[in-house]
Amino acid sequence: MSSLDELAVLTGSDRKKLSVVGLGKLGSPMLAVFAHKGFDVIGLDVNPAFVAAINEGRAPVEEPGLQEMIDRNRSRISATTKYNDVACQSDVTFVIVPTPSGTDCFFTNKYVVEAVTKLGLALRGKKGYHLVVVTSTVMPGSTDGEIRAALEASSGRSVGADLGLCYNPEFIALGSVIKDMLHPDMILIGESDRKSGDILERIYAASTDSHPEIHRMNCVNAELTKISVNTYVTTKISYANMIAEMCDHLPGADAHVVSTAIGADSRIGKKYIKGAVGYGGPCFPRDNKAFAALGRRLGVRCDLAEATDRIxxxxxxxxxxxxxxxxxxxxxxxxxxxxxxxxxxxxxxxxxxxxxxxxxxxxxxxxxxxxxxxxxxxxxxxxxxxxxxxxxxxxxxxxxxxxxxxxxxxxxxxxxxxxxxxxxxxxxxxxxxxxxxxxxxxxxxxxxxxxxxxxxxxxxxxxxxx
The missing domain is CATH 3.40.50.720 (NAD(P)-binding Rossmann-like Domain)
Known part of the structure; x- marks a missing residue:
């Protein structure tokens, strides 16, 4: 039995339909990749221009390979501004909306809660099972906390027999999103129950090319894993830049030579150990700050994360x-x-x-x-x-x-x-x-x-x- 056949059994539907809420820099490539792998996918966004672009066969955001993938899979792609369409035309919904950082460096769940609340209201009129997957990066405790509470209250259902909930963040980089989605190192699944995790695992078995390791756990472990990964990567970058600055002042020293040798040690690895300039972008800086902020709130020493930021x-x-x-x-x-x-x-x-x-x-x-x-x-x-x-x-x-x-x-x-x-x-x-x-x-x-x-x-x- 194929992964898609197994998926149909688990969802109780012969449809291979997914939905993506949020058609921005990650949501639009996700929609295109799922369609490329044979799923019928409906996207939703509050921005009518993004919805119109998808329905007209245009990429709403710039990302290498996105337009070409949309061109090849237009028959399986559509978009809407209505949550009822998403609820009726799919069995699994991925929510990938912004979670901006607050003044305390914690991610705010406002847009995720709004999305799952509206989706929940739409699910009141739907019979059968539906899985909600939170892909947006959230703070540990969020998915099983206020996000679950909002979904259950609005849908009139409890997470379990006919409603699934997972936390499933992406590990990708802008500029290579499609490649990263097709060839991930690992898939991280925080599951509310075994059935929801099984469904999500089948989806990724059918939509990735790299046969990635799949790590399933509860939601809080997955939430902590996500920000921990990025914090560790930024630590490697700052460590490499610290070595590079030492070499600035040591006659005859060359950071490239040093870091290449350091990276050859399997305990360290070659990725992100090259000194050049500091890290930036929408994920690394804020994830590292959020990790340190969480530690301070919990009374845990996070000196390493704070030093990484200072460097x-x-x-x-x-x-x-x-x-x-x-x-x-x-x-x-x-x-x-x-x-x-x-x-x-x-x-x-x-x-x-x-x-x-x-x-x-x-x-x-x-x-x-x-x-x-x-x-x-x-x-x-x-x-x-x-x-x-x-x-x-x-x-x-x-x-x-x-x-x-x-x-x-x-x-x-x-x-x-x-x-x-x-x-x-x-x-x-x-x-x-x-x-x-x-x-x-x-x-x-x-x-x-x-x-x-x-x-x-x-x-x-x-x-x-x-």
């Missing part, structure tokens, strides 16, 4: 120091890369944006370029920096160039692009993505984490710049 916050100042070390009097700075990572226009907690902002606030002239980020997306830089449409324009208007995002576009830059006007620039390349051709064409190719300049020379440069 990460320091990375922008570290880059400012590199820029000012090489910047001539009245010199101009080009920043290549505003997105927090390649292949996404998202600038939330972006190191490139933070660097541009700090340099501009210090009175420096800053020119910025990003191939996927419009000026409107970086509102905090409005009126402070100069936005240009080409990397060449940014380079020509600068004396120091800083590559802040490891975008493939920057890896293709040629040496002659850095000296077209006869001037040789300083390039700061924390990701080490520029070619040897560029190294030969610039005054200095500076790689943070690699001490190539004697301390006395650095002091000489600072004195000359002053």
């Amino acid at each position: 990460n916050d320091h990375q922008v100042s570290r880059m400012v120091g590199f820029v000012e070390r090489y910047l001539p009097r009245h010199g101009r700075i080009a920043i290549l890369g505003l997105s927090y990572k390649p292949n996404t226009p998202v600038v939330e907690a972006s190191q490139g944006v933070l660097l541009a902002d700090q340099l501009a606030e210090a009175g420096h002239h800053v020119v910025v370029f990003d191939p996927v980020v419009p000026a409107s997306a970086a509102a905090q830089l409005a009126g402070k920096v100069t936005f240009v449409d080409l990397a060449d324009d940014a380079i020509l208007q600068s004396d120091v160039v800083v590559v802040m995002t490891a975008s493939p576009e920057y890896a293709k830059l040629r040496g002659d692009q850095f000296c077209k006007d006869g001037r040789r620039r300083v390039v700061i390349d924390p990701w080490q993505i520029l070619s040897a051709d560029v190294s030969c064409s610039v005054e200095d190719h500076v790689i943070p984490g690699r001490s190539a300049i004697p301390v006395e020379s650095q002091a000489g440069r600072r004195s000359a710049a002053a």
Whole structure:
């Protein structure tokens, strides 16, 4: 019996229908991936423009591969603004709506509770079993707490025989969401009961290509696991950046050499152990802060998570120091890369944006370029920096160039692009993505984490710049 046949038995329906509430940066790819794997999927969003886009066969958000996947699976995809449609046309609903951080760094469940309440009201008129899956990241205790209470109160049902509830967060990164959904390392299932977990496991058996490990547990364990994973990853990033800064000050030291050797130890692993710039984006910073905030509320020492944040916050100042070390009097700075990572226009907690902002606030002239980020997306830089449409324009208007995002576009830059006007620039390349051709064409190719300049020379440069 196939996973889909088993699913039909468990749900008591011969339909292979799923629904996704929330069609944003994660919800739309989820909808497309499920459809690609043979499910009929109906999406819901409070934004009519997102609903219209899906129904017209257009991706409502930018994400590599999303439009192509929608094109190939339009017959199995639809969208609505009505919860009754979701309740009647599906047996399993994934809720993936925002859970913004509050001033206490805890995630707020307002939008999740609103969604499950409206879904519950729609389920009052439906016969048969329905599984509700919370995919949004929530604080430990939320799913079996206020979310369950809201769902049961609105639906008039108790979680159990005819109503399932699971917590099932995604471990993905913007810019590679579809790939990550098809090839996850693991699937995390927090289940209210065995039946709900069985159904969800069958769905993932049918919708992933990587045969991932599936870890089933109660909801609070799954909620804690989610933020613990991201906290551990951010700790590795800050640890690598701490090593890199040590290498800044040790003649002959090279953080890439050190971290490559460290990562070869199976107890540590190679992922996220490369020193470059700090982490950003919509998940890592807030998950780490939430973990530390939870520890403080519980009276648990979370010094490691707090230190991880402090080291990460320091990375922008570290880059400012590199820029000012090489910047001539009245010199101009080009920043290549505003997105927090390649292949996404998202600038939330972006190191490139933070660097541009700090340099501009210090009175420096800053020119910025990003191939996927419009000026409107970086509102905090409005009126402070100069936005240009080409990397060449940014380079020509600068004396120091800083590559802040490891975008493939920057890896293709040629040496002659850095000296077209006869001037040789300083390039700061924390990701080490520029070619040897560029190294030969610039005054200095500076790689943070690699001490190539004697301390006395650095002091000489600072004195000359002053």
